[in-house]
Amino acid sequence: MRADVIVVNMLRGIDILLMIFVVYDAGSAYKILVVFPIPGMSHAILGEGYVKPLLEAGHEVTYITPIPTKNATGNLREIIVSSNFNIMQTEQVLNIEKILYKKIDLHDLSGIMYLAIMLANNTGLDGNVQRLLHDPKEKFDVVIVEWFLSEVLCGFASVFNCPLIWASSMEPHWMALSIIDDYLNPTYTADIFSSNIPPYTFAQRIVALWSHLKNAYKKWSVSGVESEIYQNIFSSAGAERGRTLPPFSEAKYNGSLMFGNSHVSSGQSLRLPQNYKPIAGYHIDPEIKPLQKDLKEVMDVATHGVIYFSMGSLLKSTQIPDTIIRGIVDVFAGLKQTVIWKYEEKLHNIPKNLQVLQWAPQQTILAHPNCVLFITHGGLLSTTEAIHFGVPIIGVPMFGDQFINVDRAVNKGFAKRVDLDFETPVNLKTAIEDILQNPRYKEKVKTLSFVHHHRPIHPKAEILHWVEHVVRTRGAPHLRSPALHVPWYQKVYLDLAALMMALLLLIYFVAITLYTSLRQEHVCQHKKLN
Numbered sequence: 001m002r003a004d005v006i007v008v009n010m011l012r013g014i015d016i017l018l019m020i021f022v023v024y025d026a027g028s029a030y031k032i033l034v035v036f037p038i039p040g041m042s043h044a045i046l047g048e049g050y051v052k053p054l055l056e057a058g059h060e061v062t063y064i065t066p067i068p069t070k071n072a073t074g075n076l077r078e079i080i081v082s083s084n085f086n087i088m089q090t091e092q093v094l095n096i097e098k099i100l101y102k103k104i105d106l107h108d109l110s111g112i113m114y115l116a117i118m119l120a121n122n123t124g125l126d127g128n129v130q131r132l133l134h135d136p137k138e139k140f141d142v143v144i145v146e147w148f149l150s151e152v153l154c155g156f157a158s159v160f161n162c163p164l165i166w167a168s169s170m171e172p173h174w175m176a177l178s179i180i181d182d183y184l185n186p187t188y189t190a191d192i193f194s195s196n197i198p199p200y201t202f203a204q205r206i207v208a209l210w211s212h213l214k215n216a217y218k219k220w221s222v223s224g225v226e227s228e229i230y231q232n233i234f235s236s237a238g239a240e241r242g243r244t245l246p247p248f249s250e251a252k253y254n255g256s257l258m259f260g261n262s263h264v265s266s267g268q269s270l271r272l273p274q275n276y277k278p279i280a281g282y283h284i285d286p287e288i289k290p291l292q293k294d295l296k297e298v299m300d301v302a303t304h305g306v307i308y309f310s311m312g313s314l315l316k317s318t319q320i321p322d323t324i325i326r327g328i329v330d331v332f333a334g335l336k337q338t339v340i341w342k343y344e345e346k347l348h349n350i351p352k353n354l355q356v357l358q359w360a361p362q363q364t365i366l367a368h369p370n371c372v373l374f375i376t377h378g379g380l381l382s383t384t385e386a387i388h389f390g391v392p393i394i395g396v397p398m399f400g401d402q403f404i405n406v407d408r409a410v411n412k413g414f415a416k417r418v419d420l421d422f423e424t425p426v427n428l429k430t431a432i433e434d435i436l437q438n439p440r441y442k443e444k445v446k447t448l449s450f451v452h453h454h455r456p457i458h459p460k461a462e463i464l465h466w467v468e469h470v471v472r473t474r475g476a477p478h479l480r481s482p483a484l485h486v487p488w489y490q491k492v493y494l495d496l497a498a499l500m501m502a503l504l505l506l507i508y509f510v511a512i513t514l515y516t517s518l519r520q521e522h523v524c525q526h527k528k529l530n
């Protein structure tokens with residue numbers, strides 16, 4: 001056996017030992033409710049990333065999701081909220097043509113926040129979800145809820161009277177962190193969906209402050225609606241169990257822990273509270289599935305390397321206008337490399353070095369040693385996988401956090417950004433040449449890949465550890481940030497400032513009064529003397 005194969009097998013052995021240890025240590029199986037309401041493939045992958053290791057460790061999982069889990073084994077019960085797809089109406093909300101002609105503002109937080117609240121509402125009011133909530137026999141040891149711009153679904157923990165764990169699908173930013181700790185300082189942290197990267201210039205610092213304040217106001221302004229939806233979904237179920245639910249304004253700050261799909265290798269090194277656990281990469285199986293035979297042959301013989309091109313699963317690249325598609329095909333035709341393109345339809349007249357696949361095993365392709373470049377929309381899963389497998393990227397961002405993901409990757413030095421417009425083919429060609437000729441991109445991504453892998457414990461094992469910790473310590477109160485109990489005006493010492501102002505005013509008035517009365521006396525004496 002080759003040495004590297006032996007090492008890999010040993011590592012797998014350790015992994016299995018670790019799992020057994022965790023299960024043994026848990027002593028008993030827990031009843032866990034996992035809620036991932038967003039109807040998108042990447043969110044489903046992130047949800048399954050929790051469900052599968054919990055099942056493997058022997059726990060009993062109830063999973064509320066719009067997308068059924070494939071190949072799950074163990075004690076799993078699913079509640080499929082497929083009607084969430086009607087809310088999203090992906091084709092209408094996210095449409096490449098609209099993006100191309102700038103008909104929608106994709107940095108618009110209000111729209112996405114509204115969508116998130118509607119999805120939470122639809123999930124909570126689903127018939128089967130309501131039956132679960134109203135069944136007095138249903139009990140859970142812990143609830144894991146995806147945090148995606150809204151806290152409405154914290155109510156599951158209120159109804160089942162058990163600890164709440166947030167699963168944040170994005171890089172940490174003030175909006176997520178403020179529900180377990182505090183707002184972040186805008187002078188050195190990027191706002192949600194902002195493309196500016198610290199250190200900031202004076203102007204950028206002002207923009208950052210304005211953007212934080214504006215978005216904090218937007219978030220605050222929907223809290224009334226969220227509170228109503230929370231009551232509407234959960235209060236009757238609580239009442240049936242003889243409990244008055246805590247108000248939304250308290251329940252939403254009652255998370256024991258937040259898992260974050262983030263890591264310093266792909267994001268910023270932020271100041272994080274004790275109960276935030278960065279576990280990016282947890283959705284990637286340590287054991288890579290083998291490539292199907294024909295694809296393996298294509299990749300094995302590509303002596304100049306393979307370029308993998310995928311625009312993700314939410315947007316369909318078939319919506320890209322034909323002229324751009326033909327332009328991109330022509331660029332690929334001029335390359336020595338083999339190109340694998342995940343494209344939902346058949347393409348005609350394609351060059352020999354281009355393979356079009358309707359579905360592609362992304363992780364397995366990226367793991368192949370001949371994969372030299374990944375052209376991606378820049379979703380957080382894709383940028384994380386690029387770092388995990390050490391492949392430089394060209395990002396073509398279109399939506400939400402993709403802009404900031406790609407800009408961060410560019411800033412970290414393993415990526416180039418190309419925007420989607422009619423200039424895309426030309427710009428893509430330049431970017432491909434630059435990345436393939438300049439070794440610095442590859443070197444940089446290999447360094448980050450090392451950072452990504454070099455952790456004391458695998459993120460899957462970390463999930464099992466912290467879930468167990470929260471259950472066994474009844475909500476891990478010792479991990480809560482004291483910042484949650486301090487009102488904002490006290491944090492900025494506004495009360496002290498007010499006191500100082502009052503004192504200064506007092507001194508001023510006392511001085512004035514003394515002065516005038518002394519003066520009057522003086523005037524009187526003067527008159528008497530005369």
Ligand SMILES: *[C@@H]1O[C@H](CO)[C@@H](O)[C@H](O)[C@H]1NC(C)=O
Nearest residue numbers: 162163246250251254474475
């Ligand atoms: C907060 O969560 C704990 C369990 O972690 C629970 O006992 C408590 O009642 C909850 N409080 C509120 C206000 O939701």
